[in-house]
Amino acid sequence: MERANLDWNNLGFALVPTDVNVVYRWSDGVWSAPEFRENFDLNLSMAATALHYGQAIFEGLKAFELADGRVAIFRPDENASRMQNGAKKLLMEAPPEELFLEACVEIVRRNRRFVPPHESGASLYLRPFLLGVSPQVGVRPAVDYLFAIFVTPVGPYFKGAKRTIQLRVDEEVHRAAPLGVGDVKAAGNYAAGMRAVSAAQRDGFDNVIYLDAREGRYIDETGATNFYGVLSGPGGSTYVTPKSRSILASITNKSLMILAKDLGFKVEHRPIDVSELGSFSEAGAVGTGAGIAPVGRIEWRGRSFNYGDEPGPVTSALLAELTGIQRGTMPDRYSWLRPV
Numbered sequence: 644m645e646r647a648n649l650d651w652n653n654l655g656f657a658l659v660p661t662d663v664n665v666v667y668r669w670s671d672g673v674w675s676a677p678e679f680r681e682n683f684d685l686n687l688s689m690a691a692t693a694l695h696y697g698q699a700i701f702e703g704l705k706a707f708e709l710a711d712g713r714v715a716i717f718r719p720d721e722n723a724s725r726m727q728n729g730a731k732k733l734l735m736e737a738p739p740e741e742l743f744l745e746a747c748v749e750i751v752r753r754n755r756r757f758v759p760p761h762e763s764g765a766s767l768y769l770r771p772f773l774l775g776v777s778p779q780v781g782v783r784p785a786v787d788y789l790f791a792i793f794v795t796p797v798g799p800y801f802k803g804a805k806r807t808i809q810l811r812v813d814e815e816v817h818r819a820a821p822l823g824v825g826d827v828k829a830a831g832n833y834a835a836g837m838r839a840v841s842a843a844q845r846d847g848f849d850n851v852i853y854l855d856a857r858e859g860r861y862i863d864e865t866g867a868t869n870f871y872g873v874l875s876g877p878g879g880s881t882y883v884t885p886k887s888r889s890i891l892a893s894i895t896n897k898s899l900m901i902l903a904k905d906l907g908f909k910v911e912h913r914p915i916d917v918s919e920l921g922s923f924s925e926a927g928a929v930g931t932g933a934g935i936a937p938v939g940r941i942e943w944r945g946r947s948f949n950y951g952d953e954p955g956p957v958t959s960a961l962l963a964e965l966t967g968i969q970r971g972t973m974p975d976r977y978s979w980l981r982p983v
């Protein structure tokens with residue numbers, strides 16, 4: 644294999660065109676065979692339900708080059724089942740898990756030369772998505788769907804940030820409601836939060852923390868990640884992460900709750916009152932794109948909570964464990980890697 648000619652050590656989270664993407668269509672009650680294509684254009688009706696009524700969900704997952712040169716995808720079965728949950732909520736037709744997994748493996752194989760070298764620490768990001776494509780003007784679910792995946796090599800999500808990121812608690816915008824669709828990866832959730840994230844970035848922050856929409860009191864998550872704080876005391880350290888009906892069910896966070904316990908930390912999965920920010924010794928923003936982004940500072944109502952300019956001990960231990968498993972330098976003891 645001849646690797647693509649890219650500056651592997653300086654990738655950001657930006658779109659780099661690769662060799663091929665894949666499209667499947669659901670119509671007349673069956674999924675089509677995969678159509679492998681070289682460009683990003685879709686032939687889509689201007690009346691597609693995805694465009695007007697938001698029947699659009701997506702996923703994000705990563706493939707890593709392991710130390711021995713093999714390639715593996717991190718927990719794609721979890722993304723397949725989350726897409727199914729999202730599709731159920733938005734009355735869409737989701738690809739079966741086997742189709743989703745086969746598509747992921749095949750699209751990585753066909754773009755092998757874009758998987759960043761192991762030593763770069765970068766990865767290949769997969770973006771599966773599902774759209775309602777039937778032309779309709781009435782508000783009702785489409786009968787035809789399109790499932791597709793493109794891939795792009797990525798480096799750090801928060802590229803401008805130094806070792807830690809800066810967040811601001813936003814009290815002007817709610818991203819998602821408790822009985823809404825915040826727990827699935829509906830495209831519209833991101834549009835709903837864009838004005839908050841853009842305003843924070845204009846003011847020099849990397850992202851925002853949203854509070855729950857019912858009481859405006861509990862930490863939900865950031866615009867692109869789940870959140871955790873660390874409580875440290877004489878009895879040890881505790882990984883505390885929000886339980887909320889309006890946050891995305893993060894696969895990274897689910898994995899970290901397991902790894903934190905393995906490392907001997909306690910884990911609390913419960914509502915976090917925003918006033919608790921002052922009790923944390925560390926904080927982190929976690930997701931596929933971001934990995935574990937250590938949080939250096941959070942601003943809330945003009946107060947600043949500081950967690951240091953370097954990742955703290957719990958964050959560092961979690962980082963070593965998660966990246967070790969993902970990159971094949973530690974045993975994959977939970978079989979989270981799917982070989983390509």
Ligand code: PLP
Pocket residue numbers: 703864865866867868869891892893894895896929930931932
């Ligand atoms: N929360 C939001 C809003 C996200 O967009 C993401 C990214 O996918 C996450 C959390 C993290 O989820 P995961 O770890 O499954 O990527």
Ligand code: COI
Pocket residue numbers: 702703704866867868930931932933
């Ligand atoms: C991810 O981490 O996969 C995300 O989808 C976050 C962001 C790019 C929306």
